Amino acid sequence: GAGVSQSPSNKVTEKGKDVELRCDPISGHTALYWYRQSLGQGLEFLIYFQGNSAPDKSGLPSDRFSAERTGGSVSTLTIQRTQQEDSAVYLCASSLGGLxxxxxxxxxxxxxxT
Amino acid sequence: SQQGEEDPQALSIQEGENATMNCSYKTSINNLQWYRQNSGRGLVHLILIRSNEREKHSGRLRVTLDTSKKSSSLLITASRAADTASYFCATSRPGANSKLTFGKGITLSVRP
Incomplete structure (x- = not known):
């Protein structure tokens, strides 16, 4: 079946603008994760959704970052008032469950x- | 913060040779996983070893785990040019909602 898809693949934005990143997990996967990969910090956990439980937001670097998961499927990561240090590759992952x-x-x- | 630290940071070998990569971590874990990443995008899961396991095989991959030393190794046998990639170890800790903490990665180059 289809894997995890993300859109857009590339996004260039001006400092101070808001951006939305989308993730479509594998169908049937109840757990969804967002990570960030940058040269300086490596791969960092951002946020985790599992079913209807409250999300684990412990990795979000500031209150400019937020994420939603609608209907237990698609997730959107929003970054408000972007800064240059937000430049990175944002990775989404899904798995069968919280185990x-x-x-x-x-x-x-x-x-x-920019 | 980084939990795992891999070594070496970079490894260059000839096709057909074996590649051994090591990972150390700092805290108790539920499991340890190895991932491969090509061209800086999209990680591919290679193998998962649970904290009560000591060794696991998958094709040309062999992973060992020593919880007393808080270390793991990934062995790729009979390497191929297509194995050229970055390799990451990642740990899942008890009570941490299965989120992964990654090491900084090892860059493996396999020369044809």
Missing amino acids: PYEQYFGPGTRLTV
């Missing part, structure tokens, strides 16, 4: 803030 299953990653969205 330690392997995670399936999307191709990522490369965000460049």
